[in-house]
Amino acid sequence: MSHGGGGHAAELYPENQVIVIGAILAIVGMYISQFFPQVSMLLGGLLASGATVAGANTTRRVAAYGLGTGVPSIGMVSLGLGAISTLAGVLLAGVAISQFNLPKELLYGIPIIVTVVSIVLGYIVGKLTVNPIGMKIPIMVESMTKLSLMGALSILGFCAAYAGGFYPDTIIEGTVKNGVIGLAFIAAGMAILHPFNACLGPNESHKRTLLLAIACGFITWFMFSIAKLDIVSSVASILLWGIVYREFVKQSLKDACSVLYTPELPKKEM
Amino acid sequence: MDPTLLVLGALALSGAAATVAGCAEDLESDVGSQSNPNSQVQLGPQMGNIHRYFNKAISGEPVSYGLYVAAAGAVAWALLNMGLNVPIALIIGSGIAAFVHGAYSVSSYLGRIVGQSQNFGQPVYMDVVLSHLGPIVGHGFIAVFCMLLAAYLATSVLGNPFPLPLVALIFGITVGAIGSSTGDVHYGAEREYQKYPFGGGVPVANQGDIDIKAEYGIRNGMDSSYFCSKLGGPLTGLTFGLIIFLDGWRGIIGEIVGGDLVSKSIIAIVVGIVIVAIAAYLNRMVEVYARKKYGPYTDR
Amino acid sequence: MAIPLVEITLAGAIINASVHFVPVGGAPAAMATSTGVGTGTTQLAAGAGFTGLMAAAIMASQKGIDLSNPIHLAIILLSGAVGSMIMLALTMLLGQLIYVFGVGVVPAADKCEKDPITGDYQKSYITPGTTGHAVPTVCFISGLMGAALGGIGGGLAYIALKQLGFTSEVAGIIAVGFFFMNAVLASYNIGGTIEGFHDPKFKKIPNGIIASFIASLLTGVIVVGMSIGA
Numbered sequence: 001m002s003h004g005g006g007g008h009a010a011e012l013y014p015e016n017q018v019i020v021i022g023a024i025l026a027i028v029g030m031y032i033s034q035f036f037p038q039v040s041m042l043l044g045g046l047l048a049s050g051a052t053v054a055g056a057n058t059t060r061r062v063a064a065y066g067l068g069t070g071v072p073s074i075g076m077v078s079l080g081l082g083a084i085s086t087l088a089g090v091l092l093a094g095v096a097i098s099q100f101n102l103p104k105e106l107l108y109g110i111p112i113i114v115t116v117v118s119i120v121l122g123y124i125v126g127k128l129t130v131n132p133i134g135m136k137i138p139i140m141v142e143s144m145t146k147l148s149l150m151g152a153l154s155i156l157g158f159c160a161a162y163a164g165g166f167y168p169d170t171i172i173e174g175t176v177k178n179g180v181i182g183l184a185f186i187a188a189g190m191a192i193l194h195p196f197n198a199c200l201g202p203n204e205s206h207k208r209t210l211l212l213a214i215a216c217g218f219i220t221w222f223m224f225s226i227a228k229l230d231i232v233s234s235v236a237s238i239l240l241w242g243i244v245y246r247e248f249v250k251q252s253l254k255d256a257c258s259v260l261y262t263p264e265l266p267k268k269e270m
Numbered sequence: 271m272d273p274t275l276l277v278l279g280a281l282a283l284s285g286a287a288a289t290v291a292g293c294a295e296d297l298e299s300d301v302g303s304q305s306n307p308n309s310q311v312q313l314g315p316q317m318g319n320i321h322r323y324f325n326k327a328i329s330g331e332p333v334s335y336g337l338y339v340a341a342a343g344a345v346a347w348a349l350l351n352m353g354l355n356v357p358i359a360l361i362i363g364s365g366i367a368a369f370v371h372g373a374y375s376v377s378s379y380l381g382r383i384v385g386q387s388q389n390f391g392q393p394v395y396m397d398v399v400l401s402h403l404g405p406i407v408g409h410g411f412i413a414v415f416c417m418l419l420a421a422y423l424a425t426s427v428l429g430n431p432f433p434l435p436l437v438a439l440i441f442g443i444t445v446g447a448i449g450s451s452t453g454d455v456h457y458g459a460e461r462e463y464q465k466y467p468f469g470g471g472v473p474v475a476n477q478g479d480i481d482i483k484a485e486y487g488i489r490n491g492m493d494s495s496y497f498c499s500k501l502g503g504p505l506t507g508l509t510f511g512l513i514i515f516l517d518g519w520r521g522i523i524g525e526i527v528g529g530d531l532v533s534k535s536i537i538a539i540v541v542g543i544v545i546v547a548i549a550a551y552l553n554r555m556v557e558v559y560a561r562k563k564y565g566p567y568t569d570r
Numbered sequence: 571m572a573i574p575l576v577e578i579t580l581a582g583a584i585i586n587a588s589v590h591f592v593p594v595g596g597a598p599a600a601m602a603t604s605t606g607v608g609t610g611t612t613q614l615a616a617g618a619g620f621t622g623l624m625a626a627a628i629m630a631s632q633k634g635i636d637l638s639n640p641i642h643l644a645i646i647l648l649s650g651a652v653g654s655m656i657m658l659a660l661t662m663l664l665g666q667l668i669y670v671f672g673v674g675v676v677p678a679a680d681k682c683e684k685d686p687i688t689g690d691y692q693k694s695y696i697t698p699g700t701t702g703h704a705v706p707t708v709c710f711i712s713g714l715m716g717a718a719l720g721g722i723g724g725g726l727a728y729i730a731l732k733q734l735g736f737t738s739e740v741a742g743i744i745a746v747g748f749f750f751m752n753a754v755l756a757s758y759n760i761g762g763t764i765e766g767f768h769d770p771k772f773k774k775i776p777n778g779i780i781a782s783f784i785a786s787l788l789t790g791v792i793v794v795g796m797s798i799g800a
Contacts, residue, residue, distance in 0.1 A: 071329070072329035072330050072333050075329070075333075076333065177433065178347060178433050178434075178435065179343070179344070179347070179432065179433030179434060179435035179436035179437070179438075179439075180344050180347075180435055181436075182340050182343075182344075182433075182435045182436040182438075182439040183340045183341060183343075183344040183435050183439070185340075185439070186333065186336045186337045186340050186439055186442075187337055187340070187341065189333065189337075190328075190329065190333065190334070190337045190374070193329055193333075194328060194329060194374065194377075194378070195381075197327060197328075197329055197378075198327055198328070198374075198377055198378040198381035198382060199381035199382070199384075199385050200381075200382070200385055201312075201382060201384075201385025201386040202385070202386055202388075202389045203384065203385050203386055203387055203388045203389055204385045208381065208384065209381075212377055212381060215373075215377065216374075216377075219370060219373055219374075223341045223344070223345075223366070223370060226345050226348075226366055227341075227344035227345050227347075227348050228348065229348050229349075229352065241373075245373065245377070248377065248380070249376070249380060252380040252381070252384045252394070253380075253384075253394060255384050255387070255388070256383070256384045256387045256388075256393065256394040257387045257388050257391055257392070257393060258387075258393040258394070259393065259394045259396060260393045260394070260395050260396070260397075261395075261396050261397050262397065263322060263395075263397065263487065263488050263490075264488075265320050265322075265482070265488060266320060266391060266393060
């Protein structure tokens with residue numbers, strides 16, 4: 001795919017700021033899901049969308065360089081890494097406890113373990129894309145690291161919200177056995193790669209992309225709420241989604257050169 | 271009832287569902303202009319072709335269909351566990367997926383069009399958004415429902431060890447991969463460039479010079495779907511239906527002919543290789559036919 | 571412990587290699603501007619690989635299959651390979667029908683004078699201004715080899731995960747993530763389009779295999795660590 005994006009439009013917020021905020025929100029969301037399972041979907045799901053927004057923001061930055069294979073590829077690799085690190089983090093904590101007689105409290109550190117594993121995995125795979133594969137994008141390594149992190153945090157965030165906690169048994173029984181983690185994989189992946197993929201072009205603006213990123217995060221939350229048959233969260237998520245999406249549509253129509261409602265082509269200015 | 275017969279019936283049903291799904295998927299991607307041919311719609315305004323195509327840049331078809339079918343599968347799975355009966359659960363699941371599909375479609379149209387609107391003077395056509403949304407979501411619903419039915423049959427009757435949402439995800443990715451590699455060619459290489467004479471690829475110099483006139487009036491995505499339903503759509507459906515059916519059928523042949531586990535499996539594998547060999551032979555026949563019929567370029 | 575680790579590492583390298591064989595032309599091929607199937611590398615490889623993964627998983631879940639029996643392992647891998655090959659063979663064949671009857675082009679490869687398998691001349695059949703179109707025999711055969719490798723790689727990863735004691739569901743989702751990781755690494759290596767084993771880009775295959783080897787080894791170590799408690 002040849003459309004490599006529209007250069008480097010101005011940023012409303014610095015990327016690292018968005019990353020830190022997104023990561024903190026998602027991790028706080030996981031702890032809320034763990035300690036208050038009654039509201040896991042309502043708050044945990046809401047905060048997990050922070051990770052997808054931050055991931056979408058990073059996608060925007062790296063994909064603007066033109067990857068040669070389209071925007072979706074980097075979203076998919078980040079989610080592939082994310083899925084592996086999520087399961088790794090969740091299961092490794094259990095292994096550490098059973099094998100090395102570590103205290104049970106280590107399980108509370110699962111979000112941190114997932115963070116570390118995903119950063120390591122993302123960094124190494126990012127390095128591999130530069131050498132030996134030879135990608136010529138200067139920010140490739142850091143972007144892969146960030147995307148792997150955001151992929152893992154969004155998968156674990158939504159899974160914890162769905163299952164009501166991030167303990168190994170909860171995650172394995174509640175989201176892996178029934179395959180809901182497959183939805184987390186692809187829905188979070190789309191929320192990360194779609195906003196920039198949809199908005200790219202010479203007139204792309206950070207504001208619209210971010211608005212769409214938030215809307216995509218909320219609709220992912222909505223899908224999980226429905227899949228959990230949680231009526232309160234479903235209503236809350238669809239309302240919030242509606243507000244943000246309306247804002248995105250309004251902003252798009254405002255930024256367009258003209259909005260027409262009839263089938264006519266504008267006269268060519270010669 | 272004889273279990274083999276039951277499996278054969280389920281296989282036939284899922285093959286049929288897959289055929290419908292493949293066809294609907296391809297026609298949906300033609301109305302909305304998705305996947306690889308969309309790069310030309312994206313390029314159009316830059317080349318001075320202000321168009322009224324929909325611009326549905328929701329990643330590639332495999333990923334987007336993975337999303338819809340997985341979402342439908344997760345919701346349907348939850349409803350089935352609640353004790354709802356199967357058809358209704360599948361329909362509600364597909365309905366949720368259709369809603370998500372619509373939301374993503376509109377956002378990609380607005381995003382992509384506005385993303386190049388100021389520089390190239392491409393207006394946002396709200397009537398295109400509103401009139402195309404129905405066919406896009408409708409075709410998408412049919413495709414998602416049929417895929418979900420095939421996934422449900424795979425997990426409940428055909429012995430697939432994965433849970434429903436995961437099978438749904440994988441089936442969605444497969445249907446998208448097939449739709450974007452077969453039917454889309456008819457849309458991208460022929461329909462978008464109908465003003466050029468039939469019989470030839472699109473030279474790089476002509477890329478982006480898409481047709482903006484229809485048979486009557488200004489072209490939009492629905493005209494394309496009408497055109498592609500004559501060849502691209504049905505062949506896409508046939509591809510996917512054949513894959514699901516033949517892949518399961520070879521297992522059943524092994525089941526009937528073979529004795530123990532090893533001989534059954536080996537027969538299934540041999541039948542599979544025979545199918546592949548036949549496909550390779552047919553491919554060669556088509557190639558030879560085309561070489562004879564169309565001939566080489568002599569004027570250069 | 572050691573055998574699954576080796577299997578996962580090999581599986582990653584095989585998946586990466588498989589992507590190099592599949593003839594994909596990306597967006598240009600969808601306009602009949604370049605040879606190959608008109609879709610993205612990762613997407614087609616994933617479609618074929620997952621079909622193979624499912625075929626292998628169905629076979630592995632049959633009653634009486636013993637994962638320590640080499641004959642049974644070979645059967646699972648071959649089932650995966652055949653599943654992928656059927657998927658890709660039919661996709662290429664029906665895609666070919668659309669190219670020939672819907673677009674009206676002659677299948678022709680750009681990266682070789684003569685088709686190495688059939689010996690047909692290619693250059694004079696290519697539309698001027700394009701770099702070939704559709705799926706000539708050499709690409710078809712190359713694609714079949716790629717599909718077989720993809721199915722074997724996906725199946726091998728799945729078997730390794732099962733041998734480590736994971737349930738089908740856990741093994742399935744890890745295998746999907748693992749497949750995507752390696753397929754995308756491969757698609758970055760070839761830069762989006764390739765015609766098959768006769769393409770000069772195919773010579774870059776060692777880089778891809780090394781990258782996947784390292785990434786898969788690392789993943790393998792993590793996965794083996796996870797399995798101790800499972």
